[in-house]
Each structure stands twice: as structure tokens, then as C-alpha cells.
Amino acid sequence: MTDAILVINAGSSSIKFAGYAADGAADPRLLVRGVLDGIGSDPFFAVKDAEGKTLDTHDWPRGSALSHEDAIAFILEWIRTQASGARLIAAGHRVVFGGSAYDRPTLLTAAIIEEIAELVPFFPLHLPHNLAAIRALSRLDAQLPQIACFDNAFHRTLPPVAQLLALPAHLRARGVRRYGFHGLSYEFIARTLPQFAPAASRVVVAHLGSGASMCAIKDGASVESTLGFSGLDGLPMGTRPGALDPGVLLYCMQALGMDAKAIERLLYKECGLLGVSGISNDMRDLLASAEPAAEQAIALFCYHINKHLGALTAALGGLDALVFTAGIGEHAPDIRARVCRAASWLGIRLDDAANARGGPCITSADSEVSVWVIPTDEELMIALHTSAVLAGV
Numbered sequence: 264m265t266d267a268i269l270v271i272n273a274g275s276s277s278i279k280f281a282g283y284a285a286d287g288a289a290d291p292r293l294l295v296r297g298v299l300d301g302i303g304s305d306p307f308f309a310v311k312d313a314e315g316k317t318l319d320t321h322d323w324p325r326g327s328a329l330s331h332e333d334a335i336a337f338i339l340e341w342i343r344t345q346a347s348g349a350r351l352i353a354a355g356h357r358v359v360f361g362g363s364a365y366d367r368p369t370l371l372t373a374a375i376i377e378e379i380a381e382l383v384p385f386f387p388l389h390l391p392h393n394l395a396a397i398r399a400l401s402r403l404d405a406q407l408p409q410i411a412c413f414d415n416a417f418h419r420t421l422p423p424v425a426q427l428l429a430l431p432a433h434l435r436a437r438g439v440r441r442y443g444f445h446g447l448s449y450e451f452i453a454r455t456l457p458q459f460a461p462a463a464s465r466v467v468v469a470h471l472g473s474g475a476s477m478c479a480i481k482d483g484a485s486v487e488s489t490l491g492f493s494g495l496d497g498l499p500m501g502t503r504p505g506a507l508d509p510g511v512l513l514y515c516m517q518a519l520g521m522d523a524k525a526i527e528r529l530l531y532k533e534c535g536l537l538g539v540s541g542i543s544n545d546m547r548d549l550l551a552s553a554e555p556a557a558e559q560a561i562a563l564f565c566y567h568i569n570k571h572l573g574a575l576t577a578a579l580g581g582l583d584a585l586v587f588t589a590g591i592g593e594h595a596p597d598i599r600a601r602v603c604r605a606a607s608w609l610g611i612r613l614d615d616a617a618n619a620r621g622g623p624c625i626t627s628a629d630s631e632v633s634v635w636v637i638p639t640d641e642e643l644m645i646a647l648h649t650s651a652v653l654a655g656v
Contacts (some may be wrong), residue, residue: 264348264349264350265284265285265286265349265350265533266284266285266286266349266350266352266649267281267284267285267294267337267342267349267350267351267352267355267521268282268285268291268351268352268353268354268355268649269281269282269284269338269342269351270282270283270292270354270355270356270357270642270645270646270649271335271338271352271354271355271356271357271533272356272357272399272641272642273331273357273392273396274389274392274395274406275302275346275388275392275396276300276301276302276303276304276374276387277298277301277384278298278299278302278334278335278338278396279296279297279298279303279322279621279642280296280297280298280299280338280383281293281294281297281642281646282294282295282296282346282349282487283297283344283603283642283643284349285352285646285650285653290643290644290646290647290652291643291647293313293642294313294346294642295309295310295312295313295318295342295346296310296589296642297309297310297311297315297338299334299337299338299610301329302329302330302331302334303328303329303508304326305323305325305358305442305498305517306321306322306323306327306329307320307321307323308321308322308332308337308338308341309321310341314571318345318383319341319345319450321337324349326646329468331392331395331396331399332344332395332398332399332402332403332431332553333371334399335396335399335400336403336506336647337353337551339403339404345569345631348612350502351576351650352407352408352653353407353408353409353410353652353653354400354408354409354410354649355368355409355410355412355645355646355648355649356393356396356397356409356410356411356412356645357393357412357414357447357641357645358379358390358391358393358397358411358413358414359386359389359390359413359414359415359494360382360385360386360389360413360414360415360442360444360583361379361380361382361411361413361415361416361436361487362385362438363409363438365378365380365413365416366377366413366415366416366419367413367416367644368410368411368412368413368416368485368649368651368652369413369652370408370409370649370652370656371397371408371409371410371411372603373401375411376394376397376401379394379411379603380398381392382392385438385492385493386493386494387397387526387527388531388561389494389555391517394593397409397411397639399587401641402429403654404410405570408625410648410652410653412644412645412648412649413446414444414446414447415443415444415446416446417443417446417447417450417453417485418443418444418446418485418488419450419480419485420484420486421441421485421486421487422490424488425441425486425487425578426440426441426442426568427440427441428440428491428492431519432504438463439492440491440492440493441488441492442491442492443476443478443485443490443491444476444488444490444494444501445470445474445476445478445490445647446485447641447644448468448470448588448589448639448641448644449468449470449478449485451478451639451640451641451643451644452468452480452586452588452637452639453466453480453483453484454483454640454644455637456584456586456635456637459623459624459635459637460583460584460633460635461634462583463584463585464477464481464482464581465479465480465481465576465579465580465581465582465583465584466480466481466579466582466583466584466585466586467479467480467572467576467582467584467585467586468480468585468586468588469568469572469585469586469587469588469592470588470589470592470593470601470639471498471587471588471589471592471595471598472501472576472589472590472592473499473502473544473545473590473592474500474501474503475490475495475497475498475499475500475501475502475505475564475591475628476489476497476529477497477498477568477571477575478573478575478577479575479576479578481579481650486577486578487575487579488581489505489506489571489575493587495530495531497535497563497571498534498536499534499539499543499546499560499564499567499570500536501535501536501537501565502531502533502534502535502536502537502538502544502551503530503531503535503539504530504534504535505535505567506567512526515529522642528574533583536549536560536564539559539560540552540554540556540557540559540560541545541556542556542560543557543631544558546561546590546591546595546598547595549561550595550597550598554635561601563596564598565601565602565605566636569602569605569606572585572606572609576609581607582632583633584632584633584635585603585611585632585633585634585635586634586635586636587602587608587613587634587635587636587637587639588636589639593621593637593638593639594621595616595621596621599613599618599625599634599636600613600615600618602645603618603625603626606632609631609632610631611626611629611630611631611632612627612629612630612631613625613626613627613630613634613649614626614627614630618639619653620636621636622636622637623635623636623637
């Protein structure tokens with residue numbers, strides 16, 4: 264019987280999960296990876312093995328009102344009955360935000376869960392779904408240890424000045440400061456990059472997906488991030504605007520009569536690539552489109568990547584390596600090429616053939632800065648942290 268860790272990444276309408284064998288190897292070994300999508304509307308379950316072969320699918324009748332607890336129960340039952348030879352010893356959760364108090368992977372108790380719940384006003388669209396999965400699993404199996412892995416934790420090393428927002432002290436006292444996110448992804452890259460570029464000390468990582476950000480990493484530690492207080496800052500994203508003059512929001516309220524809910528919907532659902540293009544929030548659709556608005560959205564996305572690349576390089580005092588990761592970063596060679604060509608002032612020399620192949624190194628031998636394509640693995644980081652907490656490391 265193999266001890267196994269269940270990794271859970273719960274969103275509003277889907278739960279991504281993975282099972283890892285905790286059999287004493289240096290890294291937990293992937294057993295299965297899957298998703299239960301369409302929670303609350305048209306649920307669908309699919310799971311694959313470590314090689315990507317589909318093991319099982321399940322479809323509910325259209326309109327089935329599956330809850331997060333129902334979804335967790337289905338996943339738990341599938342793991343226990345179909346993952347033969349595996350015995351669950353813990354669950355590790357991606358939790359988007361732990362505030363200032365929780366900046367390390369943490370074994371959850373009822374009291375800690377309630378303390379995290381008090382942080383919901385900081386992340387009202389994400390944190391409730393993380394908590395729903397945790398609470399559901401607590402009810403389904405009260406004896407199973409659960410570990411929270413916080414997505415802002417990697418950025419606890421930001422210098423104090425980089426954590427500050429230019430706001431009055433009474434707001435800072437309430438925790439209104441810059442935190443940084445996508446930390447599990449950046450932590451994986453920081454852990455993995457020395458295998459490819461062992462001498463790279465000053466690194467910028469571009470986590471480019473539907474949610475997008477960039478991080479400056481020096482000697483393995485985060486020193487600056489394009490995301491700050493929330494998931495809205497920095498780069499334009501699939502449906503989020505990125506950095507925005509606050510005066511725009513005042514205009515929306517005062518001139519257009521928009522309330523907080525309308526502004527929340529605008530910022531999280533109607534902006535970014537979708538808002539600019541009017542076509543799609545998916546970069547694949549935009550790259551395939553001949554519409555001028557699609558090109559405008561792509562150009563804006565790349566412009567801001569390069570603008571922030573310059574700022575992050577300044578924060579590092581120079582640059583040794585640039586890493587592309589996540590969905591767009593790993594699978595869109597055209598975006599990588601645009602960014603690298605615009606960054607030729609940094610001494611980046613793109614190898615077009617290597618870029619077309621997907622790397623891992625996509626720069627020529629004479630490039631002053633090496634550029635890499637490295638797939639991220641947030642689930643593995645959660646499994647590693649969960650294993651370490653269980654071991655008391």
C-alpha cells in the first residue's frame with residue numbers, strides 16, 4: 264500500500280486535483296491528475312495518469328447542481344476506489360492568500376480555517392472557493408490532515424520598501440500592502456532553474472496565462488512582483504486590466520454611476536485581452552484571428568511585459584536569465600519572440616529555431632541573457648510542502 268497525498272486547487276466552478284505517492288523519494292511521484300469542471304452548472308470529471316493517458320471520465324445530466332462538497336466527495340471516492348494501492352495520508356490545498364500571518368505552508372485546524380476566513384474581504388472571488396473545498400473535506404474526513412499552501416508566501420522575502428503602498432498608516436495597519444501572488448509557480452521555477460542555468464543569480468520569471476504576472480528573483484528569493492495587493496495589478500490578463508489609474512474607477516463611480524459590484528465585475532470579467540479585443544480572453548484565439556482588435560490586444564500584452572521586464576531588471580540591478588512559464592509562456596512562441604526581440608537592448612539574442620521547438624533554452628550562444636521555457640508545476644510544490652509539514656521539516 265502506497266502512502267499518497269491529494270493536492271487540491273479549488274476555483275469557483277472547477278476543482279483541479281492530483282494524487283502523489285509519498286514513498287520516500289526525493290520528490291513525491293505523480294500518480295494521477297484531473298479536474299472536475301462545471302460545478303453548479305454542467306459538471307464533468309476527467310482524470311489522467313502520470314503519462315497523460317485518460318483513465319476515467321464522468322458526465323452528470325445537464326443542469327446538475329453539484330456543490331463543492333459534492334465535487335470533493337466524488338474526487339475523494341474516486342481516489343480511494345480507483346487509485347489502487349494508494350492510501351491517502353494528507354491533502355494539500357492551494358490557498359490564494361494567507362495575509363501577513365500565514366506565510367508558510369500550514370497544518371490546518373478549525374481555528375486557523377476561521378482566521379483565514381476573516382481574510383475573504385481581501386480576495387472575495389477566490390478565497391471562499393479555497394475554503395469551501397477545505398471545509399468540505401473536513402466534513403467528509405475529519406481525520407485527514409490538511410495543509411494550506413499560500414500563493415503569496417513565496418513573496419515574503421520582498422524588501423520592506425517593495426511591500427509598501429503610498430497610503431496612510433491606518434490602511435497599512437489593516438494589511439493593505441503589496442503581497443505578490445503566483446508564488447507556488449515562481450517557487451517551482453526558482454527550485455528548478457539551477458538545473459538549467461546554475462550561474463543565474465538575477466532572474467525574471469514571466470508567468471503568462473489567463474492570469475499573468477512577472478517576478479524578479481535574486482539568488483532564489485523573490486524581490487519584486489508585478490502583482491501587489493490583489494490579482495488585478497501589473498500585466499493585462501485574460502479578463503483583468505492589470506495596472507490601472509485609480510482615477511478610472513472614480514470616473515466609473517461618479518460619471519457612470521457604477522457601484523462596487525459593477526466595478527468588481529468590470530475589473531475581473533470584462534477587461535484585459537477580452538476587453539481590448541472584444542473577441543476572446545484566450546491568447547490562442549487572438550493569435551489565430553486576423554482582426555485588428557486582436558492584434559491590438561496582443562501588442563498591448565507584449566508591450567506591458569517588456570515595460571515590466573525593464574522595471575524588474577532595474578530592481579535586480581541587472582539580468583542573467585529570463586524564464587517563460589504557464590500556458591501562454593510555455594505554448595506561444597510568437598509571444599516569446601515579440602518579447603525577446605523588444606528586449607534586445609538587454610543583450611537578448613533569440614534563437615528562432617529553438618523558440619519554435621519550445622526550448623528549453625531559446626537564445627543563441629552569444630546572448631548576454633539566457634532565456635528559457637520551463638513548464639511550471641504548482642501541484643508538485645504543494646505535494647512537496649505537504650510532505651514536509653507532515654515530516655515536521
